Amino acid sequence: MEHIPVLLRECIEGLAIKPEGIYLDGTLGRAxxxxxxxxxLKGGRLIAVDKDAAAIENAGKTLAPYADAVTLVQDDFRNxxxxxxxxxxDKVDGMLFDLGVSSPQLDxxxxxxxxxxxxxxxxxxxxxYGALTAYDVxxxxxxxxxxxxxxxxxxxxxxxxxxxRIVSERERAPIETTLRLVEVIRSAMPAKxxxxxxxxxxxxxxxxxxxxxxxxxxIREMLETAPDRLNIGGRLCVxxxxxxxxxxxxxxxxxxxxxxxxxxxxxxxxxxxxxxLRLLPAKPIVPTEGEIKENPRSRSAKLRVAERV
Ligand SMILES: C[S@@+](CC[C@H](N)C(=O)[O-])C[C@H]1O[C@@H](n2cnc3c(N)ncnc32)[C@H](O)[C@@H]1O
Numbered sequence: 480m481e482h483i484p485v486l487l488r489e490c491i492e493g494l495a496i497k498p499e500g501i502y503l504d505g506t507l508g509r510a511x512x513x514x515x516x517x518x519x520l521k522g523g524r525l526i527a528v529d530k531d532a533a534a535i536e537n538a539g540k541t542l543a544p545y546a547d548a549v550t551l552v553q554d555d556f557r558n559x560x561x562x563x564x565x566x567x568x569d570k571v572d573g574m575l576f577d578l579g580v581s582s583p584q585l586d587x588x589x590x591x592x593x594x595x596x597x598x599x600x601x602x603x604x605x606x607x608y609g610a611l612t613a614y615d616v617x618x619x620x621x622x623x624x625x626x627x628x629x630x631x632x633x634x635x636x637x638x639x640x641x642x643x644r645i646v647s648e649r650e651r652a653p654i655e656t657t658l659r660l661v662e663v664i665r666s667a668m669p670a671k672x673x674x675x676x677x678x679x680x681x682x683x684x685x686x687x688x689x690x691x692x693x694x695x696x697x698i699r700e701m702l703e704t705a706p707d708r709l710n711i712g713g714r715l716c717v718x719x720x721x722x723x724x725x726x727x728x729x730x731x732x733x734x735x736x737x738x739x740x741x742x743x744x745x746x747x748x749x750x751x752x753x754x755x756l757r758l759l760p761a762k763p764i765v766p767t768e769g770e771i772k773e774n775p776r777s778r779s780a781k782l783r784v785a786e787r788v
Pocket of ligand 1: 554
């Protein structure tokens with residue numbers, strides 16, 4: 480299937496690519512954005528990061544025409560500072576983060592991300608790392624912790640009912656597969672909720688995926704480090720797909736735009752915070768109707784762009 484990168488033109492404009500610059504794509508995926516960055520470089524470098532080994536392998540093929548200008552790194556973008564240190568790079572001219580899961584991850588039934596295909600409950604973006612899988616979350620986490628993630632990460636109204644049903648079902652037999660989990664979720668939901676347009680398991684699956692991959696923790700850590708690793712004039716572009724992600728990005732950007740937090744009547748700054756980012760533009764960029772029609776996945780995307788000052 481053809482791959483349509485989300486908000487591609489807007490990201491490329493936001494990055495304001497200089498041919499001899501150094502750029503980092505922290506979410507390589509299918510290399511849609513990376514390809515467009517790499518082909519604009521002349522003497523520059525692209526560091527392309529993804530925690531998913533399959534993404535690194537496949538994107539390597541896509542980026543082969545620009546192999547001399549691209550460094551592929553399998554790592555978590557929460558380590559953006561360490562990644563740059565390892566490469567001996569102090570600062571870069573632009574960074575892009577297109578958050579969430581990729582279509583190959585969703586479409587590969589074996590990975591367990593999809594509520595449409597039967598698979599073991601896994602949902603790890605990096606299958607070479609870590610012990611925690613969706614199976615562990617579903618079968619071992621206490622009910623109140625399950626309820627909390629369903630509510631907070633999935634914004635699931637029926638979090639309490641679903642968590643309680645998961646716990647009562649798993650006491651009889653472990654919940655091993657995606658479709659078994661869908662069955663359990665359905666059985667916990669009120670009939671009216673089952674008639675809604677959205678798939679009844681969508682929010683629960685989102686919540687478990689975020690928990691398994693500590694997605695919000697990774698975004699927080701990246702946002703703390705990334706702005707300090709930009710050259711003056713360097714750009715930071717982040718595409719988020721739901722309000723939890725966007726809130727983190729918005730708040731991190733604003734705290735760097737605000738700078739000094741001292742009361743206005745204080746004659747000299749005592750807090751020491753300085754403005755390090757400027758928003759470009761102030762409001763997030765969203766897809767056009769045309770893009771949403773062509774690529775429905777872009778519907779909830781929000782791109783925030785900031786410049787290092
Ligand atoms: C939405 S896709 C990116 C799509 C990409 N921009 C393209 O055009 O093909 C998100 C990718 O980011 C990766 N990812 C998500 N969280 C990550 C993290 N914390 N560190 C590294 N990669 C991450 C996923 O494995 C996935 O491949």
